[in-house]
Amino acid sequence: MASSAARADTCPKLLMRNAVLYGDLPALRHKYLGIWQTWTWAEVAEIVRAYAQGLHDLGLRHGDTIAIIGTNRPKLYWSMMAAQCLGAIPVPVYADSVAEEMVYVLEHAGVTMAAVQDQEQVDKIFSIADRLPALKAVLYDWGRGLRDYDDDRLHSIDSLIIEGRTHFQKDPRTVTALNDLIEQGKGSDVSVILYTSGTTGRSKGVMLSAERCIAAANDSVAFDHLDENDQVLAYLPLAWVGDHYMNYAQGLVAGFCMACPESTDTVEQDLREIGPSFYFAPPRVFENLLTRVTIRMEDAGSFKRWLFNTFIGIAKLYGEDILNGKPVPLGGRLLYALGNLLVYAPLKNVLGFSRIRVGYTAGEAIGPELFSFYRSLGMNLKQLYGQTEAFLYVTVQPDGEIRADTVGPLAPHVEIKLTESGEVLFKSPGMFLGYFKDEERTAETLTEDGFIKTGDAGFFEPESGHLKIIDRAKDVGKLRTGALFPPKYVENKLKFFPNIKEAVLFGDGQDFATCFINIDLTAVGNWAERNNVSYASYQELAGHPDVYRMIAEHVTQTNRSLAREPLMAGAQIKRFLILHKELDADDGELTRTQKVRRGFIAERYAPLIEALYNGTELADITTEVTFEDGRKGAISARVRISDCPVFASEIGQAA
Amino acid sequence: MTRESIQKGEVLLAVDQVSLSFGGVKAITDVSFDIRKGEIRAIIGPNGAGKTSMLNVINGFYHPQQGKITFKGQTRSKMRPSVAAAQGIARTFQNVALFKGMSTLDNIMSGRTLKMHSNFFWQCLRHGPAMDEEIRHREFVEDIIDFLEIQAIRKVPVGKLPYGLQKRVELGRALAMEPDLLLLDEPMAGMNLEEKEDMSRFIIDVNTQYGTTIALIEHDMGVVMDLSDRVVVLEYGRKLADGTPDEVKADQNVIDAYLGVAH
16 A cells, blocks of 8 residues: 555545545545435545546646635535646635635636535625636536526536536547546646635745645654544635645545535534544634533533532543553542543543544644643543644654643654744645745745744753744743743633633733633623523623623633743733624634734724723723624724732742 | 516416405405515515515415405415415414424424325334335425525424524425415514525525515515515505515605605
8 A cells, every 4th residue: 555655646646546445435425414425435536537527628727726615515625636637726715704805815826717615605706706817617516596697607516527427428538538637647746725824914825736745644644543444524624724634635645534514513413423533623622612511511410510520520630641551540540430431431422522543633722721621531632733834744742642731742754943032943744835926925934944934932842852832933022021921822721711712912012911801602601691690792791790700710810820830920911801892703803713813903902902001990992893794884892901910920939 | 587577477376455354453455466476575564564464364364354365376265274385375474483392303394294195004103105205205304404504403492493593494394385385474583684694595595496486574674675576565454555676665655654764
């Protein structure tokens, strides 16, 4: 297998290899009309070939770009594969982007075709079509509501597949012609362009070559012993490197089965039904799950609550040690086994985590408590540190060497250097070819000796050799006192409280640190229901004095925990406020991957930040909001600011 | 078929000089209008104008004292709701009328009742022909679930669902009857902007995809004017105006009675 994988240097070649090697094994599943439909590798290969022929007849050629817009649906994955068969380059785009955001990527990528999910996306594309002169065809998966559209450029993906098949039948020479096209595909060709979500301004198109993608995937597949018997649930955005790497590339290399959820709202149910053996999720997903579990336990009867709390306590004591293979007293092992029977196994079953052999989290730092919670249940959750530009792994934790506060030692075949300022530089097997049509920024990102600058500040822990990431290098600042100010580090601590959904810290160049807080509507709403707090809107709940008291407690606890770490003690939060609205990607406050856009928020809420530092109790703010349909409105609010106690560094006191 | 040709097309249902009173209260007085095949027809008017009474007359729940109703060429004066349903008239209600304890799936399945033909014996056993039949109906219902994008709540008891979703389930149940004429009584009452947009989308899609003729009562004028091919305006049980949205919007009587001056 290794030798044939080595020969297959493009994704379509891998697909054809899998059709031979694993012909009868499942390659893709999709729940449709309530039933899981399965396609084997042989079937997928047949469909993709017919589809590729259909695309070829429509005029898609080597080097053309084709946008892929939608959620994780088999036909969109086939669109990528079919395009790659012809040497065309798929450009997956975040499906929930509004038309204005989308136009930048599509214009920049110069797409000639777009394969989209449904009418919503078709409407978006046509609304910006006049800015896409190269656009020749729009292909859709789901035809609802499209019956009355009479644009010559619109085709259904199904019809293309059927046309491709008929073409094969009528003219057998096309079969060999397509084979030749696939064979002519070169590993050095651009395989995909992934646009970064753009935490810092305009997104960049990361060009990845086929051979490097496959080399990287080969390494990680071997690292985690993935094979054709594994199964994943593909639910992350197609445009995110996480999905393209973990599911698409690794799936092709290892030959495992990728399951597509029925709809974006059913992911949790589908996860339970599929029971994946390999799982990848950003910390946010784990956070949400824990919040949900916590809420449900608070609503449960007192006996169940007692049972849950007792055994989670036991899991905290012994669970991680057992997973890491460390010595644990017999009594502990017995209690843990009992807890597994009564709590852990059923809980994992409900979450759909029963069969997970390897789980990863990445994308952002994960709260240590959060990370330990899942590990203590016996789930092999690990961390990795990666980048789109690296395709994907830079460092990764091997089994048994798991730490919550590091991202692990170097991944196979990766080289790392640290600059004097602590910025992490790397070279990896999957590293990008450059940014599409942007040599200037490519040059900015690469060092002279070919390393990629990550923009993240970190250091290697001397004893373990694990990399520790502190924050974005440009975000790590200093308070006026000279103390270190790592915003994300503190924010992550805050976000571990289920009631806090998002936190944005300020303090660079100031006397002390302050913070905006977004409450979690599910958790706080549930709390309000139980405590007879009535509210009519998010805004009202956010401003409620009891909610303020509760959040103040959380902030105090965070301060106390910061005081225990000598490096971070200075970054304790003196004043905070609860924002009157949820931070939203539609308003540009978050990226599409839900990361905070700090600079933008600071500008938008400047009056509030001023109030945090000038000592006032109340501040007025008016902000513009964008509704989902693109309409704009304004909301204004009076926001209360609350003070919080800070603690002296405990280490300092002891010394 | 273009919208214009629909507006001039075959009449599916004709209401002819209908009057309805409850004791001394006159709910509807001498109202005539028609609904053409394939169109979206809105019935608007202030509260108490007789809109819901009109829908009740159409689906046979109320029996008018005067006038007649012609549906698919058949004229009738009295008809039981079950007969109306069997003939292809389905409806949703102003205050959601679902089986709260049953799941979304079962609620929509109940819309297929009239189409189940296997006998009582097999139904009890849920085997043989009854099972074959159930599978066929289930497939149809699953298509509706897919169409309305409610897969995530398939097995959730509807009593637990937010109002907007309950409305969608009710639409699903009405669709399960494969109606020729769908009556929607305030499908968007109590919804927020986003839910309204979704619902509008579904109504348009039902109309274009399944070719279902739709008569709807709605207070959101933006929605009414966008969705409908023709609008009939009632006031105090009488017909005030009838025509395309543009005609109705320009009608001085309608402006005085209902719409008010454009702001």
